[in-house]
Amino acid sequence: MTVTSNHTAVSPAVEATSTEPTGRFAQAPGDPYRYGVYLRPDPATCAAVTAVTSQLRAQYGVVSAGAFPPHATLAGSRHITAPIEEIIAAVTRGLAEASAFTVHNAGIRRQGAGLVYDVHHLADGITPNTSFTDLAALVDEAVVPLETPAPNPAEDRFAADTFRAHLSLVSHDMDVRPDLSEELEEYVRALPVSFPQSFPADAVALYRTRSDDWSGRWWQTLTWEHLHTWRLPR
Template sequence: MTETTQPAGLTDLDLEVRATARFDRAAGDPYRYGVYLRPDPVTCAAVTAVTAQVRAQYGFVSSGAFPPHATLVGSRHLPVPEAEIVAAVTAGLAGATPFTVHNAGVRRQGIGLVYDVAHLADGTTPNTAFTELAALVDEAIAPLETPAPNPAEHRFDAASFLPHLSLVSHDMYVRPDLYEEVVEYVDGLPVPYSPSFPGDTVTLYRTGSDDWTGRWWQTLTWQHVHTWRLPR
């Protein structure tokens, strides 16, 4: 058996840091970052079940390409070390408190289908706590953002912010002829979900794609970076 020797002058800790550095994400890599509100496990399971069924039946992948989430700010180009992003969001969330998220069930939204989590229990009054949380996150990361090397900026606008959990989305741009059939299919799925859940878990994800200018959802990859739990 061949023995390996440690380079002169390097401690075990030095070697561990050197090995870890090989996998660090350098600032400026062509990635995007999203800060999301993570639903409760029951709702996450419901989103996963619906998106998996839609993929199995129709080959639609866009909504299922992401972890289950309601976007606070999404697809932002932040070419700085991830520790700076985490620190900025941590500071931005200081003083933020949990709130109740109400799920009104499957609704049509734009070209797709979502779980509607934008309103209070009456189904019509906007859940302003959701918008306020998104505004805090947007304000925190805005100084870190620079124009992306390819198009499609995603700016936060409190007036048009509409939180949701995507079930069917960008694939419909390609197959609009299937819309009504998919609506009927999703409506028929026996998938239970929570009518309400605590909005207390905020997550940061890094996303990548081979082509942000085209059908990016077909090559999307993601990795969890950090989780914050809002204090009760």
């Protein structure tokens, strides 16, 4: 199989505001950036995620999930100092034998302290979608050789037995506002937001993220930039 790609054709939705780390940030080459490789859902699912996260920001000031573009993480928050072209080349090689597959959305579920659209399983809602885990493994294998140590945050390592494909709706805000957990779930479930029951997993995207302080409440200063999209053959 071959992978078609779209290199930097899309302008960044949120432009990085500075290339210099702040005084609060522990110094390391390549800071204050991290890189993520994500599965991009279909437009209708992206619109549903955005509708939910926008409502949560407007009503409660909850921003962590909505700080990112709608996505399912394949490799997240990786500290890489290699040139962008080298990252793209590595992931392109890693995806060479990958093919598109169908993602099934089981709806709103709790995951940790947050809420997600559960896209980890097949249509029966029980059997893990191994195509998702296999894709994440390919991406992880491609980017690990490019990573360099950084003092923060905690490493986000791939492990097949703990990988859970999801689309975040409520995430890290709950670490500091656990008192809102039940109220937010009630609110999200009552929102009149529909979503497709399934969609094709055929778009993988590379993003560069930036924060003033990865060791703290990084989502409050997070910005991101789209760098590249790969289309998986069906």
